[in-house]
Amino acid sequence: xxxxxxxxxxxxxxxxxxxxxxxxxxxxxxxxxxxxxxxxxxxxxxxxxxxxxxxxxxxxxxxxxxxxxxxxxxxxxxxxxxxxxxxxxxxxxxxxxxxxxxxxxxxxxxxxxxxxxxxxxxxxxxxxxxxxxxxxxxxxxxxxxxxxxxxxxxxxxxxxxxxxxxxxxxxxxxxxxxxxxxxxxxxxxxxxxxxxxxxxxxxxxxxxxxxxxxxxxxxxxxxxxxxxxxxxxxxxxxxxxxxxxxxxxxxxxxxxxxxxxxxxxxxxxxxxxxxxxxxxxxxxxxxxx
Numbered sequence: 617x618x619x620x621x622x623x624x625x626x627x628x629x630x631x632x633x634x635x636x637x638x639x640x641x642x643x644x645x646x647x648x649x650x651x652x653x654x655x656x657x658x659x660x661x662x663x664x665x666x667x668x669x670x671x672x673x674x675x676x677x678x679x680x681x682x683x684x685x686x687x688x689x690x691x692x693x694x695x696x697x698x699x700x701x702x703x704x705x706x707x708x709x710x711x712x713x714x715x716x717x718x719x720x721x722x723x724x725x726x727x728x729x730x731x732x733x734x735x736x737x738x739x740x741x742x743x744x745x746x747x748x749x750x751x752x753x754x755x756x757x758x759x760x761x762x763x764x765x766x767x768x769x770x771x772x773x774x775x776x777x778x779x780x781x782x783x784x785x786x787x788x789x790x791x792x793x794x795x796x797x798x799x800x801x802x803x804x805x806x807x808x809x810x811x812x813x814x815x816x817x818x819x820x821x822x823x824x825x826x827x828x829x830x831x832x833x834x835x836x837x838x839x840x841x842x843x844x845x846x847x848x849x850x851x852x853x854x855x856x857x858x859x860x861x862x863x864x865x866x867x868x869x870x871x872x873x874x875x876x877x878x879x880x881x882x883x884x885x886x887x888x889x890x891x892x893x894x895x896x897x898x899x900x901x902x903x904x905x
Contacts, residue, residue, distance in 0.1 A: 621656055627677055628657040628877070631670070631691075632684035635659040637817075637842065639863075639898060640682045643870045646890055651880055655679070664690060675718055680877035681711040682870070688751060695720045704758075704787075707751050710873035721876055724755045727869025729763070734868075734888075735860055737835055739807055740764035747798075747824045748811035749776035752839055754783070756811050761788040768794045770801055770825070771812075798824075803831035808852075810838045815846035823847050830855045841866055844899050863898065867891045 630640040636659065644657035662670050664686055671694045674681060683691055688707040692698065695711065697719045702708050708720035732739070744760050746753055749771040757780060760767050767784075771777040777795045784793055814824040820843050830836065836852035841862035849859040875881060 622654070624654060626653075626655045626679045628655060628680045628682075629660045629674070629678055630657065630682040630684060631660050631662045631674070632687055633661050633663050635661050635684065638684060639841070639866060639894070640684075640870060642897075643867055643894060644682070644874065646894060647871065647874050647882070650882070650886060650890060651878070653878065655878075657682075662687065667691065668694070671718075675713060675716060678713055680713060680873065682873060683709050683711060692720060694718065701725060705751070705755055707755075709869065710876060712876050721873070722755065723869040723872035723876070724752065724865070725759045726872040727865040727867070728756055728759050730868035730871075731837070731860060731864035732763070734864055735835070735858065737807070737858075742766065742806035743768065743804065744807040744809065745770060745801070745805040745825075745829070746809050746811060747771070747814075749773070749780045750811065753811035754780060756809055756839070757784055757793075758787065760809070761792060765807075766792050766794075768796050768805070770796045770798050772798055801825055801829045803829050803833070805829075805832075806834050808833050808836045808857075810836075810840070810846075810848055813840070815843075815848055816840045817842045821847055823851070827851050830857060833857045835860065838862060839865060841898075863895050864891065867894070 630638050638659055641657045641659050648655040667687060667690060688709055692708060696717045699721045702720045702722040705722050707722055710721045710723050712719045742765055744765040745768045746757055747770050749769060757767060769777045769780060774797055781793050781795055810824050812824050814822040830852050835858040837860040838846050838848050839862040840846050844861060853859050
């Protein structure tokens with residue numbers, strides 16, 4: 617008899633379009649198992665035009681949701697509350713459903729910071745280049761400034777970079793924020809973070825910046841996790857940079873979402889062991905493709 621799911625099992629889901637590529641179900645179900653919880657996390661494809669129709673089902677049947685593209689902004693009008701970070705970013709990636717009330721959170725910033733910390737990276741007073749000016753870049757930029765970095769934002773559309781700087785300047789000293797056209801970038805950064813989709817599967821040969829910008833960088837962090845080693849990280853490795861892909865950020869933002877959903881904190885060593893196990897599984901799975 618299979619009793620994995622019963623009438624008392626609490627339901628969680630990743631909602632987006634597409635969702636078949638998402639690692640969130642594997643991550644969340646593994647953390648549930650770590651805590652011996654009778655919970656299950658499912659991937660649910662919801663198109664933009666059908667989002668409103670699904671809200672009543674999600675509200676009445678699910679305890680927590682992970683939100684991915686294209687719903688991070690679109691779902692906000694249907695929520696009852698937003699935490700302060702989600703309000704500022706104007707984007708939600710986690711929802712807690714409690715007594716029929718849907719509360720939106722953004723745990724991406726937490727995931728990014730934990731990923732940096734796990735690599736022992738200190739950026740206080742260091743020059744960091746951020747490539748991109750979209751939703752993910754907004755989160756990362758705020759966290760980089762919070763950690764004390766001097767930030768340069770570079771984006772193909774310079775107007776979007778300027779708009780991001782304006783928003784950041786409502787929180788941080790604008791003197792710590794510079795803007796540079798992609799074609800004008802030169803080397804000299806302590807760290808480089810790619811928050812664009814350039815190099816993501818299936819367009820895996822793309823590079824968001826010229827290769828020589830990587831010279832002298834201590835670390836390169838690409839928020840993409842598929843492919844495991846993007847073209848950017850392959851080039852960075854050849855220059856001797858510490859290379860980080862987006863998996864650890866994905867994992868730690870999921871851990872924070874779990875804390876919001878369940879109220880449970882997790883043993884750090886157990887989490888690191890679990891993260892390594894899932895990452896090795898993912899890496900090996902990609903290697904077989």
